[in-house]
Amino acid sequence: MNETIAWINDRWGQPTELSLPLSDRGLQLGDGVFETVLVRNGQPQLLQAHHQRWCDGATVLGMAPPPTLEVLRPLIAEAVQRSCSDGALRLNWSRDGAGARGIQVPLDEPDPSEHRFWFSLGPHTPTFNTESTWISRHERRNANSRLSHCKTFAYGQAIQARQEAILAGADEGLLLSTTGELCCGSTANLLVLRQGQWLTPPLSSGCLPGVMRQQLLELGIAREQHIDPTPQPGDKWLLINSLDCRVVSEVNHQALSTAVEAKELWAELLTTDH
Incomplete structure (x- = not known):
C-alpha cells in the first residue's frame, strides 16, 4: 500500500473515514499539540526528540502527558505495514473538553482519559528545492x-x-x-x-x-x-x-x-x- 492511513480510538481507516467529536477542544479551540515525524525505510527518525517536545508542549498547555514511546512504537510499526515505509507521521494530542462550553481548563490534575490521541501516516518525499x-x-x-x-x-x-x-x-x-x-x-x-x-x-x-x-x-x-x-x-x-x-x-x-x-x-x- 502507498496511501495515507489514520488511527483513532483503536480504529484504522482513511483520514476521510475517521472522525473527532465536534466537542473536541483541539477542533474548536486549537487546544492541543502535535508532532510531524519523518519515516525512512520504515523507521521513525528522531522519534525520541519529537516525543520529548510533544510532552514538553503538553506540559506548557497544562495537559496530561501524551502516549509513551512504548505505546507509540507498535502502532507506528503497524501503520508502516498498512501505509508506506517512507512518509510523514503526524501525532496529535488534544484536550477533549467532554462537551463543556467555554475556554476554561479544569484546575485539578489533568486526566489522560479526558484527552484524545490520533495519528496519520502518509507518503512523503523530502524536498530540497x-x-x-x-x-x-x-x-x-x-x-x-x-x-x-x-x-x-x-x-x-x-x-x-x-x-x-x-x-x-x-x-x-x-x-x-x-x-x-x-x-x-x-x-x-x-x-x-x-x-x-x-x-x-x-x-x-x-x-x-x-x-x-x-x-x-x-x-x-x-x-x-x-x-x-x-x-x-x-x-x-x-x-x-x-x-x-x-x-x-x-x-x-x-x-x-x-x-x-x-x-x-x-x-x-x-x-x-x-
Missing part, C-alpha cells in the same frame, strides 16, 4: 509567549504569513519576532551560513524549538545568533524542518546565493538519534 521568501508585514511571532515554543494546532498566523508571501510573488513567508529580529519561516526554522558559520535565531526570538534545529546545535554545526531582516553579503539561507530543507533564493526580492548542499546537511542530522 529553492524558494523565494517574503518577510511578513502583518504577522510577528511573540517572543514573550510560551505558546511560541509549543507546536500547537493553531497555525493561523503561519497560514497568513505564507498567503501574504504568495500574494507578494514569493513562495514562502518569513516571520519577524516582536523583538524586530528574524525568527523563522511559516513551517520551518531559519538557518544562515555567514562567514563559514551556520547561525540560527535563539529561542528568545519566539521561534519554535525545532528538532532539526536542536540537532544542529547539539552536534556543534550551528550556534544561536540574532538575525537581522536584511541579508549580509555572501549569506546563504536555509529553511529546515524534519521533513524538508529548502534553499532560500531571495528575501523580499533580494537575491541570495543558492550554492549550498542542503540535502547533505539535512541528512547528516538524521544519523544521530537521542
